[in-house]
Amino acid sequence: MKAFTYERAATPAGATAAFAKAPGARFIAGGTNLLDLMKLQIETPAHLIDVSRLALDTIEPTKEGGLRIGAMVRNTDLAADARVRRDYGLLTRALVAGASGQLRNKATTAGNLLQRTRCPYFYDTNQPCNKRQPGSGCAAIGGVSRTLAVLGASEACIATHPSDMAVAMRALDASVETVDAAGKARAIPIADFYRAPGTTPHLETMLEPGELITAVTLPKPMGGTHIYHKVRDRASYAFALISVAAVVQKDGSGRVALGGVAHKPWRVEAAEADMPRGAKAVASGLLAGATPSHDNAYKLPLVERTLAGVLAEAKG
Amino acid sequence: MKFDTPATTNPIDRLKVIGKPTNRIDGPLKTTGAAPYAYEQRDIPANAAYGFIVGSAIAKGRLVSVDTADAEAAPGVLTIVTAANAGTLGKGDFNTAKLLGGPDIEHYHQAIALVVAETFEQARAAAALVRADYARARGAFDLTAAMDSAAPPKPMFGTIADTAVGDFDAAFAAAPVTLDARYTTPDHSHAMMEPHATIAAWEGDRLTLWTANQMVAWSVGDMAKTLGIPKENIRLVSPYIGGGFGGKLFIRADALMAALGAKAAKRPVKIALPRPFIANNTTHRPATIQRIRLGATKDGKITAIGHESWSGDLPGGGPETAVGQTRLLYAGPNRMTRMRLAVLDLPEGNAMRAPGEAPGLMALEIAMDEMAEKLGMDPIDFRILNDTQVDPEKPERPFSQRQLNECLTTGAGKFGWAKRSAKPGAARDGRWLTGMGVAAAFRNNINATSAARVRLDKAGVVTVETDMTDIGTGSYTIIAQTAAEMMGVPLDKVVVKLGDSAFPVSAGSGGQWGANSSTAGVYAACAKLREAVAAKLGLNAADAEFVDGEIRSGDRRVSLGEAAGDAGLVAEDRMEYGDLADKYQQSTFGAHFCEVGVDAATGEIRIRRMLAVCAAGRILNPKAARSQVIGAMTMGAGAALMEELAVDKRFGFFVNHDLAGYEVPVHADIPHQEVIFLDETDPTTSPMKAKGVGELGICGVAAAVANAVYNATGVRVRDYPVTLDKLLGGLPAIA
Numbered sequence A: 001m002k003a004f005t006y007e008r009a010a011t012p013a014g015a016t017a018a019f020a021k022a023p024g025a026r027f028i029a030g031g032t033n034l035l036d037l038m039k040l041q042i043e044t045p046a047h048l049i050d051v052s053r054l055a056l057d058t059i060e061p062t063k064e065g066g067l068r069i070g071a072m073v074r075n076t077d078l079a080a081d082a083r084v085r086r087d088y089g090l091l092t093r094a095l096v097a098g099a100s101g102q103l104r105n106k107a108t109t110a111g112n113l114l115q116r117t118r119c120p121y122f123y124d125t126n127q128p129c130n131k132r133q134p135g136s137g138c139a140a141i142g143g144v145s146r147t148l149a150v151l152g153a154s155e156a157c158i159a160t161h162p163s164d165m166a167v168a169m170r171a172l173d174a175s176v177e178t179v180d181a182a183g184k185a186r187a188i189p190i191a192d193f194y195r196a197p198g199t200t201p202h203l204e205t206m207l208e209p210g211e212l213i214t215a216v217t218l219p220k221p222m223g224g225t226h227i228y229h230k231v232r233d234r235a236s237y238a239f240a241l242i243s244v245a246a247v248v249q250k251d252g253s254g255r256v257a258l259g260g261v262a263h264k265p266w267r268v269e270a271a272e273a274d275m276p277r278g279a280k281a282v283a284s285g286l287l288a289g290a291t292p293s294h295d296n297a298y299k300l301p302l303v304e305r306t307l308a309g310v311l312a313e314a315k316g
Numbered sequence B: 001m002k003f004d005t006p007a008t009t010n011p012i013d014r015l016k017v018i019g020k021p022t023n024r025i026d027g028p029l030k031t032t033g034a035a036p037y038a039y040e041q042r043d044i045p046a047n048a049a050y051g052f053i054v055g056s057a058i059a060k061g062r063l064v065s066v067d068t069a070d071a072e073a074a075p076g077v078l079t080i081v082t083a084a085n086a087g088t089l090g091k092g093d094f095n096t097a098k099l100l101g102g103p104d105i106e107h108y109h110q111a112i113a114l115v116v117a118e119t120f121e122q123a124r125a126a127a128a129l130v131r132a133d134y135a136r137a138r139g140a141f142d143l144t145a146a147m148d149s150a151a152p153p154k155p156m157f158g159t160i161a162d163t164a165v166g167d168f169d170a171a172f173a174a175a176p177v178t179l180d181a182r183y184t185t186p187d188h189s190h191a192m193m194e195p196h197a198t199i200a201a202w203e204g205d206r207l208t209l210w211t212a213n214q215m216v217a218w219s220v221g222d223m224a225k226t227l228g229i230p231k232e233n234i235r236l237v238s239p240y241i242g243g244g245f246g247g248k249l250f251i252r253a254d255a256l257m258a259a260l261g262a263k264a265a266k267r268p269v270k271i272a273l274p275r276p277f278i279a280n281n282t283t284h285r286p287a288t289i290q291r292i293r294l295g296a297t298k299d300g301k302i303t304a305i306g307h308e309s310w311s312g313d314l315p316g317g318g319p320e321t322a323v324g325q326t327r328l329l330y331a332g333p334n335r336m337t338r339m340r341l342a343v344l345d346l347p348e349g350n351a352m353r354a355p356g357e358a359p360g361l362m363a364l365e366i367a368m369d370e371m372a373e374k375l376g377m378d379p380i381d382f383r384i385l386n387d388t389q390v391d392p393e394k395p396e397r398p399f400s401q402r403q404l405n406e407c408l409t410t411g412a413g414k415f416g417w418a419k420r421s422a423k424p425g426a427a428r429d430g431r432w433l434t435g436m437g438v439a440a441a442f443r444n445n446i447n448a449t450s451a452a453r454v455r456l457d458k459a460g461v462v463t464v465e466t467d468m469t470d471i472g473t474g475s476y477t478i479i480a481q482t483a484a485e486m487m488g489v490p491l492d493k494v495v496v497k498l499g500d501s502a503f504p505v506s507a508g509s510g511g512q513w514g515a516n517s518s519t520a521g522v523y524a525a526c527a528k529l530r531e532a533v534a535a536k537l538g539l540n541a542a543d544a545e546f547v548d549g550e551i552r553s554g555d556r557r558v559s560l561g562e563a564a565g566d567a568g569l570v571a572e573d574r575m576e577y578g579d580l581a582d583k584y585q586q587s588t589f590g591a592h593f594c595e596v597g598v599d600a601a602t603g604e605i606r607i608r609r610m611l612a613v614c615a616a617g618r619i620l621n622p623k624a625a626r627s628q629v630i631g632a633m634t635m636g637a638g639a640a641l642m643e644e645l646a647v648d649k650r651f652g653f654f655v656n657h658d659l660a661g662y663e664v665p666v667h668a669d670i671p672h673q674e675v676i677f678l679d680e681t682d683p684t685t686s687p688m689k690a691k692g693v694g695e696l697g698i699c700g701v702a703a704a705v706a707n708a709v710y711n712a713t714g715v716r717v718r719d720y721p722v723t724l725d726k727l728l729g730g731l732p733a734i735a
């Protein structure tokens, strides 16, 4: 870990202003991802701006009938919120499928969206990794890739995004609200939030340097049966091999997003038209253009089969 | 004391303390944080500095240069040790690769430098500034590719590469029912909770190491040899160990580098290995490729049994002895076993919980399941039919005790085996395909010389001192029980001091020899103390009884405290062994049962319940023994379903070198476990009549799980771990 300086921001404006004075600084929220990466010398910020005590920790109704979730709402509190449990069960189920109770007590909504990949080569500073060290190459391609991406990957990077929460957010059409150093606020639909790896896998989101996430909003409830099926080798405390987040309506229509297959939660709206026709049809649209490796080709049938199980469960 | 004739009745048979399910006497210390582990030792010289090790970034080749200038200039840095300034170092007998690499690099993450600084954070930050240039050499990292180059290993610890009885080839060719299958087991990491850690301090030319180590005397010897100093100048202290599983049988880089760092910095130095080093810097259980051939008559009598195993290790290393149990477990007139060892430039392979049998039974006990199915027999009946009460390679040697059949039948009744459908894929519970599996458990018993010193003071307190270690197994407690039983005092009148090279040399903890051997050593010392007490009072020890804190003889009753007097009494002895282990085959047996559910859509495998039935001699403390067995069953479940060090065959290292990537079972994976110990005493093993259980518990578990998965799904997976990707192709079609 590189030595760093630290300050605690009192307001969102204070946080972005602090960044303007110390470019290259990092916001720290729960610290459950950032600190691990710093200890391993993967992230080496010289300055930390603690945003964990900003007054962004409430969940409020929006005038559109949805919910505005403060960026600092802890994963535990978000999962337990009565309105979330009632109207956005998918989100609760995705959250509690992730990490552990202790981690969820610390982890924040913003931090969860921005957690970094679990590609094993990213974690070993002896290995080339374009995400960690742009231009150094990608050790995972041609290496051990059982957990890595089958969709949306590039010749520079085949990492997946590990978040469960983000997969639910994608299915629910959430929107990420931010503020930048100039005080300008904007809302980025989650569909546009993550960047494709392309030749610059170190750039993971559309956030500008120093742009602070202030909230994530959910549109008004859409009803339906909410199922999050996270598939993993052990029963708990593991990242998804793949996951399926689905909202299924009585008439068989609905939405599906996948985790563990790409650099972002994977959703193909066009494929959802096939929902009433069953898993095979939806999966073929969802997985079109897949580029699996020998190690992770199993993810394609696994997605289809898991989706079939989810649709069967939704039918009851 | 020499143990060379089977035990007769002795004070242990009173079973007032021994054999009782006693809570661990070290339990409260551990649950309250009062038991200091190596890195937390408080009674050490002041002013300790912190060390952080730099590991090699390549698997094989040469270190061209190491630039430490930036690191030396970093805040707080006191000194940097590399092979260039460490002086001449030897290598310990139990190490294969050197613990400090350079200029030659033998494996990934081999230590190449140590940074010592005022704080841990400073040492770690400066370690990142050490720049090394390497010249990579080609290495061999792929066991399958290296199979053809594999050769018979040198005999080690009495194991030989090949055995043959009768005419295997002819019998196999002639057998009406045969199986010829190949199985693989991956590299496994000990993944113990406490990483290897050491504090080293020099006082003149005398070195003290507070470390986490299973084998105190071995490690003193190896440290002396490595540093080129007399053994007498080293004190090694290892009272509490947060898991070892064989990974701490030897000195590793933490110990050597702490000693070198402390010498260079002229201050005590503390080092804990970072988690990735557990996989790549320390040892691991080597992967195996195994071929098993079974031939049988139509009614299920084995006529030919063949087991071959290939594994790899660094030059000069040893094999995974995966065929060992096949030499002993089942009858059959025509037999062959063969071990081959390839050179691999992966990190050093070595012992991990039940080396040999654990991976060997992972293969053999699937093969037995497959063969039973071919024969149309129940797998329990098939095993019972092929039981043997003598060493099948040397029929003149009977087993001292062998209750494998009883384990199988007891377990079958208890587990509800009769409800299992012989046809795979036939049982369903909602979305789950369910199935049951069974496997035999087998682990050899080993006795090793073990010494102890016992003191009796005027308060009647018995203090035991031995360099025996407690790796979480319960050594403190069973040693206390032994001393209490022998001296006729309650447990709270016994103090046990372990894990210090200043104490008499014990058997140490490994190979499940610790419990029987170390308590037998305490037995010997206590027998001497009884004589000393009697002699002091002018009594005859043979006629005296030690009960309720007193020695009683005829109408004399004297309290032990009074007998000890102000000066106290001390006795020391060791237990040595004659040739009973040659005359009798001493082994431990068990049967593992498992029920699994497999998600019909996703192939996710979840264990529903597990049962182990063990026959392992006298169980000294059923509570501690049960803990050992359920822990081992959990580890076996890990081996079955998830544990695999993933090899990067291009760069030669284990990629998933942390506990996020190397998955071991969590609570949710292990819903219900039960353990039954059959009533058994084995008079050939020691006066304790005990054997080990800590390794028996893992032997066969993974195969029982794999067999249950087969029974649930009809998909036979022969390559561990049994993960869902290997099932998908064979699961029922989905809607």
Ligand SMILES: Cc1cc2nc3c(=O)[nH]c(=O)nc-3n(C[C@H](O)[C@H](O)[C@H](O)COP(=O)(O)OP(=O)(O)OC[C@H]3O[C@@H](n4cnc5c(N)ncnc54)[C@H](O)[C@@H]3O)c2cc1C
Residues within 6 Å of the ligand: A026, A027, A028, A029, A030, A031, A032, A033, A034, A035, A036, A051, A071, A097, A098, A099, A100, A103, A106, A107, A108, A109, A110, A111, A112, A113, A114, A115, A162, A163, A164, A165, A211, A212, A213, A214, A237, A238, A239, A240, B660
């Ligand atoms: C052992 C373990 C297991 C885990 N298992 C799972 C799992 O199964 N599923 C899963 O989804 N996750 C899992 N996680 C990841 C966990 O969900 C994340 O670590 C957590 O959500 C991150 O939140 P945080 O608040 O601690 O983020 P931090 O670590 O504080 O920050 C993460 C990143 O977000 C940035 N950031 C934080 N807040 C803001 C903001 N307001 N604006 C802009 N940038 C910001 C930081 O600069 C940093 O780059 C696991 C983590 C661990 C350690």
Ligand code: SF4
Residues within 6 Å of the ligand: A117, A119, A120, A121, A122, A128, A129, A130, A131, A132, A137, A138, A139, A140, A141, A156, A157, A158, A159, A201
């Ligand atoms: S897949 Fe991406 S994160 Fe992994 S090594 Fe390649 S570039 Fe790095």
